[in-house]
Amino acid sequence: MSFPWANEYKPSHPFMQWMDDRLPLPRLVFNSVGAGYPVPRNLNYFWNFGFLAALCLIVQIVTGIVMAMHYAANTAVAFDTIEMTVRDVNWGWMMRYAHANGASMFFIVIYVHIFRGFYYGSYKAPREMVWLLGVVIFLLMMATAFMGYVLPWGQMSFWGAKVITGLFGAIPFVGEPLQQWLLGGFAPDNAALNRFFSLHYLLPFVILGVVILHIWALHIPGSSNPTGVEVKAESDTVPFYPYYVAKDGWFIGVFAIVFSLMLFYFPNSLGHPDNYIPANPMSTPAHIVPEWYFWPFYAILRAFTQDFFFIPAKLMGVLAMFGAILVWFFLPWLDKSPVRSGSYRPLYKKFFWFGLIPAMAVLFYCGGAAAAEPYVMISQLAALYYFAHFLIVLPIVSAIEKPLPLPYSITESVLGTDEAAQLAPSGSV
Amino acid sequence: MAETEGVRRRDFINIAAVSAAGIAGVGVVIPLVSQMSASADVLAASSTEIDISAIQPGQAIKAVFRKQPVFVRNLTPKEIEEANAVDTASLRDPQTLAERTKEGKENWLITMGVCTHLGCVPLGAGEGEIKGEFGGYFCPCHGSAYDTAARIRKGPAPKNLEVPEYAFTTDTVVQIG
Numbered sequence: 001m002s003f004p005w006a007n008e009y010k011p012s013h014p015f016m017q018w019m020d021d022r023l024p025l026p027r028l029v030f031n032s033v034g035a036g037y038p039v040p041r042n043l044n045y046f047w048n049f050g051f052l053a054a055l056c057l058i059v060q061i062v063t064g065i066v067m068a069m070h071y072a073a074n075t076a077v078a079f080d081t082i083e084m085t086v087r088d089v090n091w092g093w094m095m096r097y098a099h100a101n102g103a104s105m106f107f108i109v110i111y112v113h114i115f116r117g118f119y120y121g122s123y124k125a126p127r128e129m130v131w132l133l134g135v136v137i138f139l140l141m142m143a144t145a146f147m148g149y150v151l152p153w154g155q156m157s158f159w160g161a162k163v164i165t166g167l168f169g170a171i172p173f174v175g176e177p178l179q180q181w182l183l184g185g186f187a188p189d190n191a192a193l194n195r196f197f198s199l200h201y202l203l204p205f206v207i208l209g210v211v212i213l214h215i216w217a218l219h220i221p222g223s224s225n226p227t228g229v230e231v232k233a234e235s236d237t238v239p240f241y242p243y244y245v246a247k248d249g250w251f252i253g254v255f256a257i258v259f260s261l262m263l264f265y266f267p268n269s270l271g272h273p274d275n276y277i278p279a280n281p282m283s284t285p286a287h288i289v290p291e292w293y294f295w296p297f298y299a300i301l302r303a304f305t306q307d308f309f310f311i312p313a314k315l316m317g318v319l320a321m322f323g324a325i326l327v328w329f330f331l332p333w334l335d336k337s338p339v340r341s342g343s344y345r346p347l348y349k350k351f352f353w354f355g356l357i358p359a360m361a362v363l364f365y366c367g368g369a370a371a372a373e374p375y376v377m378i379s380q381l382a383a384l385y386y387f388a389h390f391l392i393v394l395p396i397v398s399a400i401e402k403p404l405p406l407p408y409s410i411t412e413s414v415l416g417t418d419e420a421a422q423l424a425p426s427g428s429v
Numbered sequence: 430m431a432e433t434e435g436v437r438r439r440d441f442i443n444i445a446a447v448s449a450a451g452i453a454g455v456g457v458v459i460p461l462v463s464q465m466s467a468s469a470d471v472l473a474a475s476s477t478e479i480d481i482s483a484i485q486p487g488q489a490i491k492a493v494f495r496k497q498p499v500f501v502r503n504l505t506p507k508e509i510e511e512a513n514a515v516d517t518a519s520l521r522d523p524q525t526l527a528e529r530t531k532e533g534k535e536n537w538l539i540t541m542g543v544c545t546h547l548g549c550v551p552l553g554a555g556e557g558e559i560k561g562e563f564g565g566y567f568c569p570c571h572g573s574a575y576d577t578a579a580r581i582r583k584g585p586a587p588k589n590l591e592v593p594e595y596a597f598t599t600d601t602v603v604q605i606g
Binding site: 159162163166167169180181182183184185186187189191195281282283284286287288302304305307312313314317371372 | 462465466467468471475491493495496497498542546547548549550568569570571572584585586587
């Protein structure tokens with residue numbers, strides 16, 4: 001579906017016409033990310049991060065395929081093949097660091113993309129499916145990143161694998177057999193490394209498939225926008241090509257500068273030095289931390305230190321950690337406010353900036369810190385707010401809040417209320 | 430000739446076909462799931478013999494059992510006394526030292542070196558490693574402290590360090606697994 005005023009695909013070259021009659025793939029591209037997709041004219045820079053996330057996925061797939069050409073998933077040589085890729089393979093250092101830092105860049109981009117959704121209510125009707133598929137993508141990304149971090153078979157790889165698969169051991173009755181089934185043994189070893197490699201290669205293509213569904217679902221109602229007011233007329237939109245292709249292209253340039261700085265000047269700053277020590281099952285590093293993008297959830301895992309009625313603390317931590325992401329699935333139904341954008345929701349905006357964001361920041365910090373006081377208590381308080389924000393604050397706020405008056409249309413929000421402005425054809429300003 | 434009530438021939442064929450496909454589906458899934466379990470070579474290496482003759486009272490060694498560390502510790506009389514002085518009712522995972530060792534060999538504390546919280550290797554078995562405030566083992570990952578019977582006393586771990594199945598084959602050799 002698209003708006004009635006969307007540009008129609010009219011191939012000029014006879015070959016493209018011939019193609020369109022048989023396999024209308026160019027038409028699909030034209031209508032998805034070309035001139036045939038009308039987009040609200042008022043998108044701010046936060047809307048660039050979706051396109052950027054797709055770019056990150058492609059960077060990861062390309063550099064990942066290269067890495068797989070030089071890597072061997074065997075505990076005897078895995079560590080060395082990564083080091084040899086970096087030292088001996090032509091441009092291997094660049095491929096390796098682009099892949100490792102690319103994962104971090106991907107998560108930075110995706111976190112901005114997700115929190116854009118939180119602030120502007122992008123998850124609300126009629127875009128619930130877009131949101132739900134997005135959460136699925138995020139879960140798949142986490143699984144993929146975790147397994148990728150195991151592959152170099154350094155100390156953090158090994159102990160990360162042990163701790164994370166140990167989480168499944170917390171499940172009553174089936175936990176231990178499940179953990180052994182996941183690992184193919186009693187501890188992470190060759191069987192685990194091999195299957196992690198297999199799945200690490202597979203999952204990005206699964207993510208790619210879900211991304212296509214995510215974009216498909218997005219194109220049914222069309223993109224949201226910072227006012228949260230739906231598109232009413234042609235003057236509210238501009239075609240994706242050339243307007244947003246140009247804007248996204250410019251933003252890719254900005255992103256490339258940041259990525260290059262990381263890649264060429266600070267390639268190891270987001271990694272952990274212990275992962276340059278080969279895996280040793282007999283010795284645990286003094287301070288096990290996951291990759292930085294897992295820190296908020298790792299802090300929630302460790303925040304549970306007391307048994308909760310009959311549920312042991314360890315299981316509570318595991319449930320809470322997964323629950324912290326699963327609660328996002330229910331977001332469209334927890335936040336019942338008909339107003340989408342946080343810009344027109346004074347109370348919601350306060351809880352977003354002074355509640356959710358600080359809680360996430362604190363959890364992020366505590367997740368990377370040692371598991372000692374005062375960090376445990378601080379992360380308990382932050383985790384408490386995190387869950388309260390979604391389960392208590394959002395339903396109450398959406399019930400009692402008096403939103404600000406919304407603009408009549410996107411065009412009005414951009415150009416003011418005079419009649420000439422409202423009648424301005426798209427792209428004329 | 431179509432029957433108006435009861436099971437028609439076509440219904441029967443449909444149900445039979447879908448059932449057969451379902452059973453075949455389960456038959457395909459079982460091997461696909463089962464192949465991920467520990468393979469025969471992994472299971473074959475799941476028993477270990479350890480010579481304990483060189484371990485003096487107060488010393489401990491780390492051995493490997495199922496690719497995981499196992500702690501063999503020769504307790505001093507003082508450590509045994511400390512372990513027996515604890516009121517088991519006050520413990521998170523109540524067990525006596527006697528229940529965690531073999532009869533007549535109560536100085537030999539043999540446990541997995543795997544913290545029951547998230548699987549780190551606790552400190553305390555190696556020379557000069559800190560033993561935590563209860564004199565047994567201390568896990569540096571999340572601060573679980575175990576006593577001289579390797580029972581959980583403080584921190585997030587839910588259980589005592591696991592005692593694997595083992596037997597003394599002679600006075601100086603232990604077979605684990």
